[in-house]
Amino acid sequence: MPDTPKKLRVGWFSFTCCEDSTIIFTELLNDYFFRWKNLLDIRYAKALRTKNILDQLDVAFVEGAISSQNQAEKLKKIRGLSTKLVAIGSCAVSGFPSAQRNLFDQATLSEIKPILERFSYTPKVLKVDEVVKVDVYVAGCPMDEKKFLEVLDTLLVEFNVIVG
Amino acid sequence: MSELLAHRSKSNMHNSSFDLTLDQITKIEGAAGLDVSVRGGKVVDLRLKLSEYKRFYTQGVRGKSVPAVPQLLARICGTCSNAHILCSIEACEKALGIVPSAQTMIMRRLAINGLMIRDHGLHLYVFALPDLLGKDSILELDENNPKEKQFLEDTFCVKKAGNMLSVAFGGRSVHAPYLTIGGFLKFPSADDLTGCKNFLIKARPAAQRLVKLFSDSQFKFYDQTNFVGLIGENRYDFLEGKIKTSKDGVIEEANFRQHLEHQVIPYSQASGYKFKRETYMVGALARVNLAKEKLNENTIKNVGYVLSRFPSTNVFDNNLAQAIEILHCIDDSLLLLGSNQFNPEKPASTQKKDGVGVGVIEAPRGTLYHMLEIKDNKVARAEIIVPTGQNQISIEKNLVRLVEENIDLDKEQLSHEIEKFVRAYDPCISCATHFLKINFH
Numbered sequence: 001m002p003d004t005p006k007k008l009r010v011g012w013f014s015f016t017c018c019e020d021s022t023i024i025f026t027e028l029l030n031d032y033f034f035r036w037k038n039l040l041d042i043r044y045a046k047a048l049r050t051k052n053i054l055d056q057l058d059v060a061f062v063e064g065a066i067s068s069q070n071q072a073e074k075l076k077k078i079r080g081l082s083t084k085l086v087a088i089g090s091c092a093v094s095g096f097p098s099a100q101r102n103l104f105d106q107a108t109l110s111e112i113k114p115i116l117e118r119f120s121y122t123p124k125v126l127k128v129d130e131v132v133k134v135d136v137y138v139a140g141c142p143m144d145e146k147k148f149l150e151v152l153d154t155l156l157v158e159f160n161v162i163v164g
Numbered sequence: 165m166s167e168l169l170a171h172r173s174k175s176n177m178h179n180s181s182f183d184l185t186l187d188q189i190t191k192i193e194g195a196a197g198l199d200v201s202v203r204g205g206k207v208v209d210l211r212l213k214l215s216e217y218k219r220f221y222t223q224g225v226r227g228k229s230v231p232a233v234p235q236l237l238a239r240i241c242g243t244c245s246n247a248h249i250l251c252s253i254e255a256c257e258k259a260l261g262i263v264p265s266a267q268t269m270i271m272r273r274l275a276i277n278g279l280m281i282r283d284h285g286l287h288l289y290v291f292a293l294p295d296l297l298g299k300d301s302i303l304e305l306d307e308n309n310p311k312e313k314q315f316l317e318d319t320f321c322v323k324k325a326g327n328m329l330s331v332a333f334g335g336r337s338v339h340a341p342y343l344t345i346g347g348f349l350k351f352p353s354a355d356d357l358t359g360c361k362n363f364l365i366k367a368r369p370a371a372q373r374l375v376k377l378f379s380d381s382q383f384k385f386y387d388q389t390n391f392v393g394l395i396g397e398n399r400y401d402f403l404e405g406k407i408k409t410s411k412d413g414v415i416e417e418a419n420f421r422q423h424l425e426h427q428v429i430p431y432s433q434a435s436g437y438k439f440k441r442e443t444y445m446v447g448a449l450a451r452v453n454l455a456k457e458k459l460n461e462n463t464i465k466n467v468g469y470v471l472s473r474f475p476s477t478n479v480f481d482n483n484l485a486q487a488i489e490i491l492h493c494i495d496d497s498l499l500l501l502g503s504n505q506f507n508p509e510k511p512a513s514t515q516k517k518d519g520v521g522v523g524v525i526e527a528p529r530g531t532l533y534h535m536l537e538i539k540d541n542k543v544a545r546a547e548i549i550v551p552t553g554q555n556q557i558s559i560e561k562n563l564v565r566l567v568e569e570n571i572d573l574d575k576e577q578l579s580h581e582i583e584k585f586v587r588a589y590d591p592c593i594s595c596a597t598h599f600l601k602i603n604f605h
Contacts, residue, residue, distance in 0.1 A: 016217040019193060020242030020338045026286055027327050027337060030320040034307065042303060048290065049301035050190040050583065067217035097239050100224040108223050115218060142242065142338045 008161045011044035011057050013078055015064030015071050016098045016125065020142035021089040022047050022063060028145060039161055057082040058159050063143075065091040065098040066126040068119070079132040083159075086151060087128045090141035097141070099125035180205050180571050189583050191291040193243050194593025198582060200567055207564045212556065212586075216593045222546045230256055230541050231345060237534065238339045240548070241592060243286065245339045246279045246330060247527035248534075248548075250403065255534040256345045259521025260514045268347045268512075269403070270504055275333040275343060276402045276525070277493035281326030281367070282337055283528040284448070284486040287590045288374060289319035292483050295584045296381055318370035322490060325360075325367035329497060332356040346511030361501050364494050371491040372466055378487045379470040383480040385585060387562055391450035391475070392439055392554075394526045400451075400458040400492055402526040408454045410475065412440065417524040420533060424549065427557060436556040437549060443558040446530025446551050447590065448485035449476065459488070460495035467491060479562065480588045486528075517541040527551055529590050552591045559589055 014022060026047065029036070044052040060082035066072050079085055091098040101112060102124050115121070128134055136155075138148050157164035186198040195216045201209040221240050228236060234252040238245040250272060257264060264272075290302050293315065299305065302319065305312040327337045332352040334340025342350040352360075394417070396405040407415040415423060427436040438444070452459075453475035464471065467488055473481065523534040530551030537545040563582060570581050 014195070016219060018219075018239050018242040018245065020239075020245060023242045023286070023338050026290060027282070027323065030324040030327065033316065033320060037303070037307070046188060046190050046195075047193075048191070048303060050580075051300045052190070071217070097224070097236065098219045101220050104220075104223060108226075112218075112220055112223060119217070121217065141239065142336075 005038075006159070006161050007039060007041040008156055008159050009041045009043055009056065009058045010061065011054070011059075011078065011082070012042070012047070012061045013044065013063065013075075014046065015062070015075065015092070015128075016067040017064030017089065017091040019047075019063065021138075021140075021148075024142045024145050024148075028149070039156060054078070055081060059084045059086060059155055061086050061088050062092055062128055063088040065095045066122070066128065066131050067098070068121050070120070072122070072126070072131050075128065075131050084135045084155065085128075085132065086136040086138060086155075087134045088138050088148070089143040090139060092128045093137050093139045095125055095127035095130075099127070101125060182575075184575060184578065186579055186582065189586055191294070191583070192587055192591050192593065193241075194591075196586070196591065196593045198563070198586075200563075200582075202567065202571065205568070205571055207567050210560060210564050210567065212560045212563065214552075214556070214593050222548060225543050225546045228543050230260070230538060230543070233536065233543055234343065234345065235339065235341075237546075237548070240550075242338055243283055244279065244527045244529065244532075244592060246275060246334055246337070246343065247525060247532055249340060249343050250276060251523040251525045251527070251532045251534045252536065253343065253345050254403075254523030254525065255521040255536040256523075256538070257512075257521065258523065259519035259536055259538045260345075260516045261519065262346050262512050262514050264347060264512055265509060267504075267506065267509065270500055271333050271348055271506060272343070272403060273401075274329060274497055274500055275340065277497045278326050278329030278331075278333060278337070280402065280493045280528055281490050282323055282330060283326070284490050285319070285323040285326055287528075287587075288378070288483060288486055288490075289315070289322070291587055291590070293319075293377075295383075295587065296377065314373075318373060321363070322367045322370050322374070325363040325494065326490075328356075328360050328363050332360050344511055346513050347509060348511065351506050351508045357501060357506075361498065364498050364501075368491070368494050368498075371487065371494055374487040375467045375470060375484065375491060378484040379473075381480060381483065383584065383588070385479045385562065385566060385588075386477045387445070387479055387558065388477050389558060390439060390442060390444040391453045392444050392446050392531060393450040393454050394524055394531055395451070395455045396458060398458075400455055400460065400496070407524070407531070409439070409444070410450075410453060418522045420524055420531070421522070421535065421547070421549070424554075435553055437554045438557060439554075443561055444554065445479075445558055445589075446554050447482055448489050448528075448530075449479070449482040450530060451526060452485040452488055459492045460499065462495040463488065463492040479585070482588050482590065486590070529592055530554060550592070552589075552593065555589050555591065559586060559591065 156162045184200045199211045234249045237252045238249045330337035335342040391410040395408040425438045533549040535547040
């Protein structure tokens with residue numbers, strides 16, 4: 001155990017998705033806010049604060065699939081700053097349903113082509129581990145909250161924030 | 165303010181010239197940014213950019229079997245997924261001539277009440293409350309300060325009450341698995357019902373405090389716009405009624421689309437809408453403006469002191485209207501839970517395999533429209549119009565005035581005013597960017 005209380009430095013990031021796991025996370029706060037307040041240093045979470053800091057993280061939680069080069073670059077930056085990266089929810093883990101355009105026929109693809117070109121979409125929607133290394137997966141649409149709680153507790157032990 | 169870039173060439177307010185970019189508007193649902201150019205004290209360009217990447221649900225749903233449709237369309241949005249489920253269920257039922265039972269309609273009413281309490285609770289406590297308290301985040305509230313501790317306890321109590329109701333009458337607060345075409349797949353247990361009642365009773369005083377808090381807010385921005393919403397005949401209703409407007413009277417649900425004019429916004433990944441060629445506003449403020457006398461009688465008894473403020477044209481009163489709706493949904497749910505039993509029954513069904521159906525409901529942020537054309541039990545064509553698409557043009561138009569009226573503020577204060585104002589509309593960018601309209605020039 002460290003001499004001074006340590007908090008787990010975390011960030012929560014959303015890419016292409018419906019942000020359902022963000023909602024589940026805000027619902028988990030109903031029961032865990034007071035516990036997590038002492039254990040987590042939430043440095044980046046767009047849903048929770050305006051003054052976000054993107055710097056060295058113990059753990060990055062990443063929700064959503066990757067639809068553009070910009071998103072891929074941002075994800076690589078997050079990976080570079082994070083000791084562990086957790087893919088959260090179905091779109092991050094498998095790409096779907098956000099990746100449904102990967103399965104469109106030619107006629108439907110030509111229908112959506114102007115948008116893809118105008119906003120510089122990548123030809124295919126990618127799951128997170130097609131862009132960066134993922135350490136832990138929490139699947140589900142939305143994420144399986146029991147699995148998330150287990151993963152978080154494991155990480156808290158691993159980073160010496162709590163005793164296992 | 166994160167990732168803010170601003171340049172000013174002059175500080176004198178009437179001659180101010182500067183460009184301001186907000187890469188990311190925080191504490192809203194989804195991703196949006198803003199570019200503003202000011203020259204000689206006037207806004208010459210202002211672009212609200214909804215920057216979520218599209219997921220093409222109106223294309224993706226084509227060819228899908230009818231029973232799978234509501235759960236797929238739920239994935240348009242995490243926070244209001246249960247509104248998308250209920251709206252597409254209505255579209256499927258109308259298309260195929262399925263009539264749900266009276267019990268189903270009561271259970272759906274409880275499901276949407278749960279959504280309203282949870283979703284408005286998230287917006288008011290987690291997104292908007294820090295603005296009222298001059299804090300950056302709910303994470304900064306101090307549990308050793310009795311007043312701030314009360315806010316935190318209220319936050320989680322109200323949200324949890326909504327969450328429990330959504331779980332009892334939907335199976336989950338997000339992408340509820342029990343809601344289905346024709347009825348329900350699972351029914352609440354006696355323990356679920358007792359738990360809901362107890363928590364709703366516990367949340368009620370917190371909701372009253374929330375109404376008081378937002379009624380004391382001094383934030384003001386007046387917009388003499390047209391307020392539009394689905395309004396119940398005999399009660400305050402989110403699922404059934406007719407479209408009412410503050411300027412034009414009443415429209416049948418099925419004819420709603422004909423009055424909307426689609427607007428392409430080339431720098432935004434979402435489409436906007438006008439109503440009879442004018443900007444308009446949907447959401448809690450519109451509903452309370454149009455139907456305050458239909459709120460639950462206990463709600464009126466307790467918060468009647470603020471209802472005289474409505475109809476209100478102060479956009480910030482959308483927050484107050486949401487707080488009033490939380491109390492109404494608690495009271496309406498307690499009424500329904502106290503006077504009904506919920507017995508398992510099979511979902512209503514049909515042999516019909518073709519048809520066109522329109523679903524119109526009030527989602528937390530306003531009127532939601534799903535049109536589904538069904539052929540041989542599969543979706544041939546879909547159109548979905550979401551609340552934020554309808555408010556988007558108003559937000560942008562009003563931001564021009566807001567920036568010009570606050571032009572002498574420093575960049576951080578101005579950015580804060582912009583964000584606070586956008587948050588008052590409670591926009592949902594995931595919803596607004598789900599689909600595609602091609603009309604680029």
